[in-house]
Amino acid sequence: MRSGDKGSDYLLGIDIGGTKLAVGVVTRDGRVVAQERIPTQANQGPDMVIARVQELCRTVVRKAGITWEQVLACGVGCGGPLDIKRGRVMNPPNLPGWLDVPLVQTLEEAFGRPVYLDNDANAAALGEHRFGAGRGVRNMVYLTISTGIGGGLIFGGRLYSGENGNAGEIGHMSLNVNGRPCNCGGRGCLEAYASGTSIAARAREAVEAGESSLLTDLAGSPDAISGETVKEALLRGDALARRIWDETMEILGAGLANVINIFNPQRIVLGGGITNYGDLLFVPVRRIALARAMRPLASAVEIVPAELGNDVGILGAAAVVLERLEARTEVETHV
Amino acid sequence: MRSGDKGSDYLLGIDIGGTKLAVGVVTRDGRVVAQERIPTQANQGPDMVIARVQELCRTVVRKAGITWEQVLACGVGCGGPLDIKRGRVMNPPNLPGWLDVPLVQTLEEAFGRPVYLDNDANAAALGEHRFGAGRGVRNMVYLTISTGIGGGLIFGGRLYSGENGNAGEIGHMSLNVNGRPCNCGGRGCLEAYASGTSIAARAREAVEAGESSLLTDLAGSPDAISGETVKEALLRGDALARRIWDETMEILGAGLANVINIFNPQRIVLGGGITNYGDLLFVPVRRIALARAMRPLASAVEIVPAELGNDVGILGAAAVVLERLEARTEVETHV
Numbered sequence: 001m002r003s004g005d006k007g008s009d010y011l012l013g014i015d016i017g018g019t020k021l022a023v024g025v026v027t028r029d030g031r032v033v034a035q036e037r038i039p040t041q042a043n044q045g046p047d048m049v050i051a052r053v054q055e056l057c058r059t060v061v062r063k064a065g066i067t068w069e070q071v072l073a074c075g076v077g078c079g080g081p082l083d084i085k086r087g088r089v090m091n092p093p094n095l096p097g098w099l100d101v102p103l104v105q106t107l108e109e110a111f112g113r114p115v116y117l118d119n120d121a122n123a124a125a126l127g128e129h130r131f132g133a134g135r136g137v138r139n140m141v142y143l144t145i146s147t148g149i150g151g152g153l154i155f156g157g158r159l160y161s162g163e164n165g166n167a168g169e170i171g172h173m174s175l176n177v178n179g180r181p182c183n184c185g186g187r188g189c190l191e192a193y194a195s196g197t198s199i200a201a202r203a204r205e206a207v208e209a210g211e212s213s214l215l216t217d218l219a220g221s222p223d224a225i226s227g228e229t230v231k232e233a234l235l236r237g238d239a240l241a242r243r244i245w246d247e248t249m250e251i252l253g254a255g256l257a258n259v260i261n262i263f264n265p266q267r268i269v270l271g272g273g274i275t276n277y278g279d280l281l282f283v284p285v286r287r288i289a290l291a292r293a294m295r296p297l298a299s300a301v302e303i304v305p306a307e308l309g310n311d312v313g314i315l316g317a318a319a320v321v322l323e324r325l326e327a328r329t330e331v332e333t334h335v
Numbered sequence: 336m337r338s339g340d341k342g343s344d345y346l347l348g349i350d351i352g353g354t355k356l357a358v359g360v361v362t363r364d365g366r367v368v369a370q371e372r373i374p375t376q377a378n379q380g381p382d383m384v385i386a387r388v389q390e391l392c393r394t395v396v397r398k399a400g401i402t403w404e405q406v407l408a409c410g411v412g413c414g415g416p417l418d419i420k421r422g423r424v425m426n427p428p429n430l431p432g433w434l435d436v437p438l439v440q441t442l443e444e445a446f447g448r449p450v451y452l453d454n455d456a457n458a459a460a461l462g463e464h465r466f467g468a469g470r471g472v473r474n475m476v477y478l479t480i481s482t483g484i485g486g487g488l489i490f491g492g493r494l495y496s497g498e499n500g501n502a503g504e505i506g507h508m509s510l511n512v513n514g515r516p517c518n519c520g521g522r523g524c525l526e527a528y529a530s531g532t533s534i535a536a537r538a539r540e541a542v543e544a545g546e547s548s549l550l551t552d553l554a555g556s557p558d559a560i561s562g563e564t565v566k567e568a569l570l571r572g573d574a575l576a577r578r579i580w581d582e583t584m585e586i587l588g589a590g591l592a593n594v595i596n597i598f599n600p601q602r603i604v605l606g607g608g609i610t611n612y613g614d615l616l617f618v619p620v621r622r623i624a625l626a627r628a629m630r631p632l633a634s635a636v637e638i639v640p641a642e643l644g645n646d647v648g649i650l651g652a653a654a655v656v657l658e659r660l661e662a663r664t665e666v667e668t669h670v
């Protein structure tokens with residue numbers, strides 16, 4: 001399968017997000033040959049969105065100058081929860097109205113190619129592991145830090161997805177058992193402090209409680225304070241933004257120390273919009289995480305930025321295909 | 336190897352603890368044919384302790400009525416940190432003076448049989464997985480809750496031990512980033528609240544702060560309060576003991592909710608002395624953990640007591656042998 005068989009040497013990577021759809025034709029070594037992005041318009045509901053996904057796929061295959069016979073298989077990354085075994089989407093918060101949608105079957109019938117589905121965080125972890133910051137690493141934890149916090153786990157070079165495909169919810173690790181309420185119903189979760197949404201919410205609360213800050217001026221009103229406003233105020237030396245940021249780094253560093261103590265990974269890869277803060281994030285987070293973690297485990301790990309940037313959705317979805325095919329081959333050759 | 340080959344159908348399980356040594360001859364299906372336990376007398380240092388381990392092994396092999404040729408291999412469970420690849424013990428807190436001790440080499444030379452070493456928590460996880468409460472489970476997390484809290488991770492039916500053999504330090508997952516200092520140097524770790532040592536310490540602190548309680552009468556003096564004293568006072572309806580216990584269950588439940596969200600396991604197996612509290616522990620811990628964890632993950636998991644009791648050290652050490660031999664076979668048959 002790996003060589004010869006030149007007829008099907010491309011993968012179609014499909015990234016279904018709450019705000020945008022991205023589709024790309026990808027080679028097995030991770031080169032994006034053609035891609036397209038359009039708004040999801042999730043409010044239109046699953047039928048319309050899936051129709052637009054199909055149209056986008058056909059456009060991209062045409063743009064790449066290949067035939068569908070040259071597409072080995074399609075990979076789909078999509079917000080969870082999913083029923084991966086049955087290929088269904090089970091009402092993700094970012095896709096309203098997707099109640100038990102048979103996405104895999106629908107796309108397989110439309111394209112006549114095999115379709116493999118996984119959640120977006122697992123797909124991104126697989127993409128970074130195969131094509132990005134995790135190449136060649138056996139034990140890796142991937143975290144995406146943006147509006148929410150998701151995670152993916154690679155153990156022994158393979159995705160670990162748990163008993164029903166939901167492992168890696170590191171955003172919902174509580175770091176403060178009586179802390180801030182989280183969307184998941186828990187308290188004090190990493191996501192309740194360190195996601196972009198929570199950074200902005202904590203800044204707004206402080207401003208509304210009367211703390212003086214550049215934040216209101218920069219945003220126009222307390223309601224309009226976003227993660228970007230906090231970053232801007234931080235760069236201008238605002239004391240409140242600095243306090244909010246320092247608290248965020250403390251909790252993110254403590255969260256990564258937990259990840260290190262639990263998984264003893266070789267590499268932690270951090271992606272998502274908040275990691276665009278660069279050294280503002282990586283310098284304190286590394287210092288705090290490595291100081292808090294146990295020594296023999298801290299000495300084994302690197303904490304690095306993701307490498308795939310905006311392509312992570314497409315490349316991650318493509319990596320889902322390769323992971324599934326290889327895992328299947330292993331089982332078949334196994335005694 | 337599995338059948339035929341009748342000449343070497345026994346395993347020697349060796350458990351080197353800080354307070355006692357246990358050695359047993361075990362069949363491949365987990366029957367303990369003969370065993371012996373003696374105090375470690377760890378203060379005598381490694382040379383004396385290893386000499387006594389060897390003597391104990393010879394005694395047990397004789398007692399089992401087998402020859403050394405019938406011993407397939409020896410497994411050793413020992414407090415970490417270890418250098419598993421080099422078969423060395425690297426200064427565990429419970430074995431003073433064991434600085435880079437070549438335990439595997441020494442025992443192989445003494446017995447002329449292969450020796451496999453792993454840390455006691457991993458060995459116990461392997462023992463429960465193969466012979467106890469985790470039989471047939473693919474994804475399992477084992478926790479031992481006694482003077483400290485250790486963990487072992489079974490993913491896809493195999494031990495996951497991380498980049499340098501130290502994965503599974505769930506006792507050093509922080510649940511309160513600014514909480515109680517922990518022996519590991521961190522803060523707010525699960526072990527800092529829910530180990531037997533910490534339960535007793537928190538009770539002593541409350542008594543010393545002037546709270547009235549049966550605890551002092553039961554123990555004789557505040558200094559003498561132990562985990563057992565807390566249990567006794569709890570059973571007699573003491574309000575302070577109840578508060579300490581409820582707090583412990585809250586934090587242990589939150590810790591298990593994190594374990595569920597991170598690993599999406601099929602089963603969590605709890606062993607160690609504190610789990611002898613039985614329903615006093617399992618009823619509240621299950622309720623709290625399952626309420627805090629995310630729903631699709633909570634629905635996939637069972638939280639159950641360990642089954643091997645006092646034999647876990649010997650059976651766990653024997654299971655280390657079988658795990659290593661099978662993992663090796665897999666690699667060899669792998670393409």
